[in-house]
Amino acid sequence: MSGVVSFLTRRRGGRFWHWTDIVSWLWLIGGLVVMFGPAIWLVGSSFKTPAQLAEFPPTILPYVSQQATVEGHDKPLTLYRVKLPDGSTKVLAELRRIGTVAQMVDPKAPNDIVKVNIASREPVREIGFATENYTEPFVHFDFLRYLRNSVFVTAMATLITLLTNSMAAFALSKYRFRGRDLTMLLIVGTLMVPLSVILVPLYSVVSAVGLLDSLWGVILPTVATPTGVFLLRQYMLTIPDELLDAARMDNASEWQIYWRIVLPLAAPALAVLAIFSVVWRWNDFLWPLVVLSRKELYTLQVGLNTYAGQLNVQWHYILAMTVVTMIPVVLVFVFLQRYITSGIAGTGLK
Amino acid sequence: MTAAATLKTWTGAALAAPVVWLASIVNVPLKSWQRATGTGGMAAFFLAPNMAIFGIFVLVPLVINFFYSATSGTAYFLQDRTYVGLEQYQRLLDCGSYLDTATCREDLFWKAVHNTGLFVVVQVAMMTIVSIATALILNREIVGRSFWRAVFFFPVLLSPVVTGLIWRWILQRQGLLNLIVHDMGGEPYNWLTDRFWAFTAAVSVSVWAHMGFYTLILLAGLQAIPRDLYEAAEMDGTKPARVFWRITLPLLMPNLLVVIVLALIRAVQIFDEVYVLTGGGPGTSTLYLTQYIYEIGFASLLRNPGLASAASILMGLVLVVLTLLQLQVGRRGERKGARE
Incomplete structure (x- = not known):
């Protein structure tokens, strides 16, 4: 026990505790409570019955x-x-x-x-746990459908993002052709065009190509992410050209070079982009809100907002659905957080 | 190999097989395409899907946005709209005094501009201070640094809708905050129906949700500062405050500027979490620009896509200025890095 205490209180140079150490630990412990507390409170509340949710003062446990x-x-x-x-x-x-x-x-x-x-x-x-908060939305609401829509959008958008972005990044990093720098400039230049600036014209374009009120209308505008192309290109530049030339000597076609050499070598960057894409697309809100007006096409985020915006908010269901919406992101956080933090520290993308 | 491992390998192979097969099928026509056009044609092939999507869903909207803002009517197709020139801009900018929203023709727009301005200033200041403090603490010799770093990063991944709902639930009348107030002997309060507290909540919740991201960037900057500078300062017996102002802050400056500009760019566009948290209320006290564009463009009964598009272009101009600022800052940081 004393070993643990001395380990935790160990200081560089063996000095005694300084007031800044105490402030630091207070800040960290406070941060732990403030960052996780709200989510834990949400999970706890989601197991309460409606009568209990209306009670004041609320109890900590259900x-x-x-x-x-x-x-x-x-x-x-x-x-x-x-x-x-x-x-x-x-x-x-x-x-x-x-x-x-x-x-x-x-x-x-x-x-x-x-x-x-x-x-x-x-x-x-x-x-006791009011687990019916979790089971009933699947029966009474279109919750299952929203979940399916969200999974479909996230999976499809991520797959298409990986394929199209890696192909473009391959061309931009491994070929010399006229207009390459211009293309790159165009992509980087629009890195900062946010959705809210092109919201109205994008809506009219999507409706002109007939994708209004369809899940593909949600997916396609999001997949040509400049960030993805940029990230993959930077990574592919580090793959030596000699490797590609050797494959060409062996009569490999360009497609085979892309598919069998460059893609496997770019796997770490692809993994980072895949994680980001899953989180982005799962969390998207404004664009699906604008594009989807048929209720059965709603994604989880839009569906949740709709239920929470009703006059008579059924909090016991909303809270449980919020917890379910949070699960994939929590899984990403628990298992893949390392990759994301190193990705951000390296490129500054989010 | 154990049975489980064999099974895993085989399932993996079975799942990958169709993809591999598809890729080899695609190879056949592509090979003749390559023979016909050379590598130049192949570059075009690899670029085509991405650039097509990019062109249709980013470039075209970007360009037609200008035409849009010069038309009126409620139709969404450009050919169904009437050309009005700069009328939408005149309408937006028609103000007796820009400081008093009541004198403006589009008072809601100016309300949103004022709200966004105040929000940006307060939020970015708070974000910077909180992120620097956290990064400095994480940069100390603490046990379990990566754990603590992850703690502050957790809310960054949450969806804005989830963030908004979590905090709406905490701030409502029977919520956690009122429980704390009650335990300390106070009266429960409807926080989100009060102008001041709704604004404070919008700022705090957005800082809560994004500070982990900025902390990461600042922490990376702090860790790049050479250790021997601190050791030299320690040997000279320099006071910690002086070390911070003379060593840490100047060397962190490039990262800090990037953080401030990025935070500015994001804060100008604030929408999702505040929209879910307060819906822009009470009244119009947390109505921000993106929500204004969304509501005038789509949701409101008196919708006017042309006006929304003009407003979005004005907002875009602000963002372009900020982005140029960021590029400038980034370049200065690079040059500085090269010099040192």
């Missing part, structure tokens, strides 16, 4: 009220811990409630009705 079946009643009744006038407490089941008075029975003696003021009782609860 609880469910205990119920019991009482002889002579079809439905299970909710149990309450009641403080009786004689000072003793007893667990009773509620039959009905009229104003501030509840009619309750002892589950063991179902014939004696006791009238209780609701101020002198509290529900019997135990920690």
Whole structure:
């Protein structure tokens, strides 16, 4: 134990703790709470029943009220811990409630009705998870369809991005031809054209080519990412040309050189682009919101926003759906975070 | 090889087989194409798919945006719209006083401009300070640096919709923030219905969501500063504050400028998370430019795509200036790096 403590408090040069060390650790611990706390609160809340979500002050953990079946009643009744006038407490089941008075029975003696003021009782609860928040949206809403749309858009867009961007990057890094520098300039120049600047004309172009209200209308405008071409080109420039020339000597066609030599060698850069593309396309919001107006085509992000924008927000479903929407990104974070952070530190792209 | 490993290899091969087969099929016509056109033709072939998509969905919209902004009507096809010249711009810029949105013809646009301006200034300042502080702390000799770096990076990956919903849930009346306020003896409050708090929430949430990205860039810059400079300073007994102002900050400057300009560019375009969080409200207090463009262009009943397009071009001009600034900054950083 003392080994652990001395390891954690070890300082360069063996000096004592300085006030800046304490500030640093407070900042880090605070950061841990602020960065993960909201997501954990979301997950915890998503397992609460609607009644519990409406409660104030909210509890940290999700609880469910205990119920019991009482002889002579079809439905299970909710149990309450009641403080009786004689000072003793007893667990009773509620039959009905009229104003501030509840009619309750002892589950063991179902014939004696006791009238209780609701101020002198509290529900019997135990920690429990309202998993129906997760199962019901699949039945009652188009949630499954949104999920499928999102998966389709993300997978297709990523595949097409990888293929077209790597082909373009191959041409731009391994061939000398007239207009190459101009093409590169064009691509880099539009690196910074954000969607919001071309929103209206892009909409009219997409509707002119007949892709309005289709998932391909969501996918295609996103796949020619200048960032992807740029990243792959920079990487392919490091592949020695001698390798390609040797393959040409062996009578390999240009397509074979691209497919069997350059692509496998560029695998690390392709992997980084694939991770980025998955996160980007999964998270896209504004463009799908503009292009999709038929409800059955909504992606998760648009669907979530629509449900959350309704007058009567059904938070218990929204929270559970938000958690599901978060899962792929959390998986990427847990397993692939290293690649992303090194990608950003290296190229400054996001 | 174990049975599991064999199975894995075989499944991998089975999945890859159609792709490999397709690639070899494609090779046949491409070979004759190569024979007919030479490598120049092959370059064209490799560029074609990307440039076609790029041309149709980026370049064409970019160009027709200017024509768009010179037309009026509610139709989306250019041929169905009437040419009005610079009228849309005149309409946008028609203001008694640019400081008072009530005197403007398009008061909502100017409201969005003012809101965005204030948001950009406050958010970028906060973002820079928080990211520098975090990067400096992560650059110290701490145990588990990569873990802590990941902690601050986590929200960067979340979708803006998820970010917006998480915080809406925390800031609502029965939310976590009110629980904390309640435990400290205060009264619960509807934070997002208050102008000041809605703005504060928009700024803080966007900083929360993106600071990890900027921290990474700054941390990379800090780690590139040569250690021996610090050792020399330590030997001279230089005070830590002086070390920061005289060594750390000047050498971090190229990265810091890139961070500030990038943050500016992003902040001008702020939309998703704030839209989900506040919907632009209460009233118009968190209505920003992109939401204005979206609503005038598509959502609003009185939609006017020409006006939206004119507004987007004005916003684009600001972004072009900022981008040129970034290129300038980047080049200066490179030259500086070469000199040292």
